Amino acid sequence: MKENHDPFARSRELFARAQSSIAGGINSGIRKMEQPVPLYFTRGEGPRVWDADGNEYIDFQIGQGALLYGHAPKGMADAIAAQARLGTHWAAQCELEIEVAERLQAMIPSAELIRFNNSATEVVCAAFRLARAHTGRPLILKFEGHYHGWSDEGLVGFGTPPERWGDDEQPEPFHPSRGVIPEVPQQFVVARWNDPEHLQRRVAQFPGKIAAIVFEPVLCNTGCMEPAEGMLAAIREICDREGIVMIADETITGFRFGAGGAQGYYGFVPDLTVLGKALGGGTPFAALAGRRAFFTGILEGSVIHAGTLNANPLCLAAAKWCLDFVCERGARHPGEMIELGRRLMEGLRQLGKEHGIPLRLQGPGLVFHATLLKDGAEDGPVRDYRDYVRRHDAARWTHLRRCLLEEGVRAIERGLWFLSMAHNDADIDEALGRAKPAFERHAEQWKANGRGSPSTA
Numbered sequence: 225m226k227e228n229h230d231p232f233a234r235s236r237e238l239f240a241r242a243q244s245s246i247a248g249g250i251n252s253g254i255r256k257m258e259q260p261v262p263l264y265f266t267r268g269e270g271p272r273v274w275d276a277d278g279n280e281y282i283d284f285q286i287g288q289g290a291l292l293y294g295h296a297p298k299g300m301a302d303a304i305a306a307q308a309r310l311g312t313h314w315a316a317q318c319e320l321e322i323e324v325a326e327r328l329q330a331m332i333p334s335a336e337l338i339r340f341n342n343s344a345t346e347v348v349c350a351a352f353r354l355a356r357a358h359t360g361r362p363l364i365l366k367f368e369g370h371y372h373g374w375s376d377e378g379l380v381g382f383g384t385p386p387e388r389w390g391d392d393e394q395p396e397p398f399h400p401s402r403g404v405i406p407e408v409p410q411q412f413v414v415a416r417w418n419d420p421e422h423l424q425r426r427v428a429q430f431p432g433k434i435a436a437i438v439f440e441p442v443l444c445n446t447g448c449m450e451p452a453e454g455m456l457a458a459i460r461e462i463c464d465r466e467g468i469v470m471i472a473d474e475t476i477t478g479f480r481f482g483a484g485g486a487q488g489y490y491g492f493v494p495d496l497t498v499l500g501k502a503l504g505g506g507t508p509f510a511a512l513a514g515r516r517a518f519f520t521g522i523l524e525g526s527v528i529h530a531g532t533l534n535a536n537p538l539c540l541a542a543a544k545w546c547l548d549f550v551c552e553r554g555a556r557h558p559g560e561m562i563e564l565g566r567r568l569m570e571g572l573r574q575l576g577k578e579h580g581i582p583l584r585l586q587g588p589g590l591v592f593h594a595t596l597l598k599d600g601a602e603d604g605p606v607r608d609y610r611d612y613v614r615r616h617d618a619a620r621w622t623h624l625r626r627c628l629l630e631e632g633v634r635a636i637e638r639g640l641w642f643l644s645m646a647h648n649d650a651d652i653d654e655a656l657g658r659a660k661p662a663f664e665r666h667a668e669q670w671k672a673n674g675r676g677s678p679s680t681a
């Protein structure tokens with residue numbers, strides 16, 4: 225991008241205009257994080273996306289992971305268009321919903337029954353309701369830093385500031401939003417991720433009271449932390465022993481980690497599974513899948529689950545295309561994407577080394593996180609939320625991300641990178657070529673100022 229020219233002028237103009245019609249100028253809180261301005265996009269194709277200023281990016285934000293098949297895949301666009309001509313919404317049944325549910329059953333062994341919604345936030349609420357009805361117990365155990373949507377229930381224990389951590393053994397059920405029903409956080413037990421012994425002790429503090437344990441199988445909403453050795457087996461064992469419902473939130477990992485999601489990849493069998501993002505390939509679609517016994521409340525009619533737009537035919541048409549695409553890839557998925565992701569990680573690691581940037585890349589390639597270590601922070605795997613907050617220099621990442629953006633590489637505002645099936649070797653080479661001047665500029669500016677001074681105003 226040229227010197228002395230604001231490459232984001234049109235986005236700035238639109239963002240300023242949006243202030244008088246859209247509350248805060250954006251429609252999802254996290255989008256406000258984007259520096260120097262939340263960007264406006266006009267089109268995408270495969271792994272690339274173009275903003276309103278005409279800048280082209282190799283995209284690793286990729287719809288916050290939803291665009292597993294890249295931007296605007298032709299087959300999906302055709303499927304949605306064909307359905308749109310037949311009808312956009314019936315608020316009733318159609319054969320497509322059975323076809324999609326049957327595909328899920330075939331791909332995910334624990335998916336004996338399915339219900340559809342439009343967002344994973346809603347699905348999480350349904351899962352909690354079913355679990356409470358199933359067990360007759362009030363509490364949900366969740367892990368610190370895991371994100372389960374933006375509802376009162378989904379956000380407990382997310383983004384807890386250090387002054388509210390409580391001691392390591394008893395994390396506080398902090399809620400990051402005002403306006404929440406005051407009793408909601410009290411219905412949660414928060415535990416630290418990746419410490420099976422701590423989890424055993426935490427559960428033992430609430431005998432006969434915990435209805436469900438919910439978790440991101442790979443913590444992707446705070447850093448990127450795969451389950452530690454024995455962690456998933458410990459959750460399954462505790463749930464079986466204590467009669468607790470095991471809820472895997474596979475909103476991010478579903479289909480990304482293979483046709484069977486993280487449960488296929490790591491080999492575990494949850495009771496209920498939350499699916500979203502890649503299920504609809506960028507359409508507003510999500511599903512609850514699980515073993516028949518845990519749907520009893522819905523089957524008997526004692527648990528209410530509803531939604532005007534549930535099983536919307538446009539989303540179903542997209543989802544059918546997406547699931548067939550995953551299945552057609554067969555054994556090539558997720559191996560090919562892992563390889564690409566690892567190459568990208570290695571290239572970025574090398575660039576970090578060359579420029580003296582304390583960059584730690586962590587994750588299984590399909591998704592990974594760029595942690596920038598704070599001055600004096602030790603290297604080594606980031607294990608849990610507290611470890612992440614203690615060691616990750618968020619301000620420094622924001623500066624590096626912006627330098628990358630200015631060179632045409634788009635990563636996520638909080639440090640995450642997603643691969644897609646649309647990226648190939650040439651895209652990775654090109655992204656690394658673009659990243660080189662971005663790393664150089666970041667290193668120079670950070671050193672010069674002791675902090676980030678953006679290269680354009």
Ligand SMILES: Cc1ncc(COP(=O)(O)O)c(C=O)c1O
Nearest residue numbers: 343344345371372373473475500
């Ligand atoms: C693990 C996880 N669960 C739930 C959600 C909520 O999904 P949605 O934004 O579709 O409501 C998200 C969204 O990022 C997520 O990452």
